[in-house]
Amino acid sequence: MKKSFDIRNKPILLFTFLLLLKSGVAWYVVFNDGPNWSTMFTEIPFFLIVFSLIEWLARKRKILYYMVANLFITVIYFAVLMYYKYYGVIATYHALQQADKVTKVGESTYSLITPYYLFIFVDVVFFLFLMFRPKYISLWKERGAVRMSRPVLTLITAVSFGLCIFNIWPNHASMNEIKKAESMGILNYEVYTLFADTTEKEEIIDSKEITQTAVNELKGITMPESPQYFAADQGKNLIVVQMESFQNFLIGLTIDGQEVTPNINKLVKDNTYFNNFYTDAGQGTTSDAEFVVNTSFYVPKNEPATSSNYMNKALPGLPGLLKSNGYHTYTFHTNSVDFWNRKELYKAIGFDKYYDQSFYGDDDHIAFGSSDEVLFAKTVPELAALDAKEDPFYAMVISMSAHHPFRLPEEKLKMTLPEQYQGTLLGDYIQAQNYADYAMGQFLDELKESGVWDDSLIVFYGDHQGVPLYALGDGEKDWLKELIGYDYGYTDMFNIPFIVHSPSGTLPAEIGHTGGQVDILPTVANLLGVSVENQLHFGEDLLNQETNLLPVRHFLPTGSFINNSSIYVTGEAYADGTNFSQKDNSVIAGGSTEAQFNSVQRLLNMSNSYLEQLPDRPDVQSED
Numbered sequence: 001m002k003k004s005f006d007i008r009n010k011p012i013l014l015f016t017f018l019l020l021l022k023s024g025v026a027w028y029v030v031f032n033d034g035p036n037w038s039t040m041f042t043e044i045p046f047f048l049i050v051f052s053l054i055e056w057l058a059r060k061r062k063i064l065y066y067m068v069a070n071l072f073i074t075v076i077y078f079a080v081l082m083y084y085k086y087y088g089v090i091a092t093y094h095a096l097q098q099a100d101k102v103t104k105v106g107e108s109t110y111s112l113i114t115p116y117y118l119f120i121f122v123d124v125v126f127f128l129f130l131m132f133r134p135k136y137i138s139l140w141k142e143r144g145a146v147r148m149s150r151p152v153l154t155l156i157t158a159v160s161f162g163l164c165i166f167n168i169w170p171n172h173a174s175m176n177e178i179k180k181a182e183s184m185g186i187l188n189y190e191v192y193t194l195f196a197d198t199t200e201k202e203e204i205i206d207s208k209e210i211t212q213t214a215v216n217e218l219k220g221i222t223m224p225e226s227p228q229y230f231a232a233d234q235g236k237n238l239i240v241v242q243m244e245s246f247q248n249f250l251i252g253l254t255i256d257g258q259e260v261t262p263n264i265n266k267l268v269k270d271n272t273y274f275n276n277f278y279t280d281a282g283q284g285t286t287s288d289a290e291f292v293v294n295t296s297f298y299v300p301k302n303e304p305a306t307s308s309n310y311m312n313k314a315l316p317g318l319p320g321l322l323k324s325n326g327y328h329t330y331t332f333h334t335n336s337v338d339f340w341n342r343k344e345l346y347k348a349i350g351f352d353k354y355y356d357q358s359f360y361g362d363d364d365h366i367a368f369g370s371s372d373e374v375l376f377a378k379t380v381p382e383l384a385a386l387d388a389k390e391d392p393f394y395a396m397v398i399s400m401s402a403h404h405p406f407r408l409p410e411e412k413l414k415m416t417l418p419e420q421y422q423g424t425l426l427g428d429y430i431q432a433q434n435y436a437d438y439a440m441g442q443f444l445d446e447l448k449e450s451g452v453w454d455d456s457l458i459v460f461y462g463d464h465q466g467v468p469l470y471a472l473g474d475g476e477k478d479w480l481k482e483l484i485g486y487d488y489g490y491t492d493m494f495n496i497p498f499i500v501h502s503p504s505g506t507l508p509a510e511i512g513h514t515g516g517q518v519d520i521l522p523t524v525a526n527l528l529g530v531s532v533e534n535q536l537h538f539g540e541d542l543l544n545q546e547t548n549l550l551p552v553r554h555f556l557p558t559g560s561f562i563n564n565s566s567i568y569v570t571g572e573a574y575a576d577g578t579n580f581s582q583k584d585n586s587v588i589a590g591g592s593t594e595a596q597f598n599s600v601q602r603l604l605n606m607s608n609s610y611l612e613q614l615p616d617r618p619d620v621q622s623e624d
Helices: 011-030 037-057 062-087 099-110 115-131 134-144 150-171 177-184 186-199 212-219 262-270 285-295 318-323 339-349 372-387 425-450 474-484 490-494 517-528 594-612 618-623
Strands: 237-243 272-278 328-333 353-355 393-398 456-462 495-501 566-569 578-581
Touching: 011 037, 011 062, 011 115, 011 177, 011 186, 037 062, 037 150, 037 177, 037 186, 062 115, 062 186, 150 177, 150 186, 177 186, 212 594, 237 285, 237 372, 237 425, 237 517, 262 425, 262 495, 285 318, 285 339, 285 393, 285 517, 318 328, 318 339, 318 393, 318 517, 328 372, 339 353, 372 393, 372 425, 425 474, 456 517, 490 495, 490 566, 490 578, 495 517
Parallel strands: 237 393, 237 456, 328 353, 328 393
Antiparallel strands: 272 495, 456 495, 566 578
């Protein structure tokens, strides 16, 4: 009697079906059109190649190898889901190299998990359960011993390989990584990225060609002979305050008559406010912002700056520049200095001393260390002691309590939100920033009481986005639209405040032209009367320039950038990209030029090339 068909006897079909369901979940989250027929066309051939290899090579434990392959591919899909929800880009092996950091930001990572994401692990758990039942082990051995027809297997392998090549090659030139992954298939894209990084090396530009003149020409700026406000605050201390996840839409925002950030609102009113300012951080977020602000270089490609090989270099930076002008340099942060390789970053850019968790302790714990209240309360006496000395100082102070996922202890909540906001990402974000503002108010009062305020040029800025567009539910997007007056988008997500307290009192109240974190170094150097003529920098002095070009390297497709009026997001190439207005995030025509697009690629290449060719630090060379 002929046996009926049983899919359990065909593991290649069973596991292909299971993975197809999982790929559908990934496509639903990542791609605008969700899963469709092309999902099958691009994903199934990859599954079949993997499973064909098992059929060709495995003589024993074949089902076990199927389960291992299934688990491995499931983990890739899960990583893609999680990474996209926060960063808005496709995770590759570069992101997996930072997997050890995930264990240290566990609450932040877990908060991104939507329950249906875990659906893709159901079969894995089921198989693990069955593995401990002897009768199923025996059955799997029996079924695993059955070998597929070699001619059929040869045909499957050849056709699948051909389809993978067909999916990859016509789409490899696309600059938009999301569209590239959708056209190739997620797994094909992962493999392509791995091989492309080893075979398609970026051109290294000769260091002789990387000059300040070349940088300025690409950005379309001309240096004035007599810069305005030069040395307006000469001899003053410099304090740089980096505010965790602080976005510009919070400025002036009220909910039910309550100001979300009353202290920073007053700071904006009484000082110089740059309202069209953007983050330049990459996946290293907070630590990347530290790197960009202190070096005026762009974050290196494919990796957070502070975990890169550049940390063994003698990096030109703001601490070293000010030290050569008589300053002492310090940095203050309540987290461990070892996280994100900060210890090496601080050596590389020239800080004299750092204050970290070992100084602040772990009292009043929020996020990854002591609260902002503790940070500021313990930092001000140190700043006052430094201010009492003869030489000026540069101090970088990094807040952290408003870190994703923004869940504060109940006793720290300072405002009451409408019920609809309770337990949402947006609601938690607003509560966290309201608390951070409360702590900031104490800091400002203490700076003024100690006399440090009057003796210091002090700048405040957000480090990176706090409310990722990709992580918001439809309800939260509607609430944001009500709060800001239009659809929340890229321009709002990357827009952070930049506030300058100048003791000179000569600066304008508000400056509206485009700026970014990369511009902070030359701007404060100008105010302090410190020349940057002999130090390469990719930023510009925002008090003397109105034209700008800011690459967005890590959170948008390759080639995206910000100019004077829009955020340009790359399509397959420049021509089919989209320009979003900086005013209201609406799509506009003619907001950028292809010449700007090409200049952005050149600027990024120059930054990378210059860093690659820097000599090692003397202390690194001596260790060798």
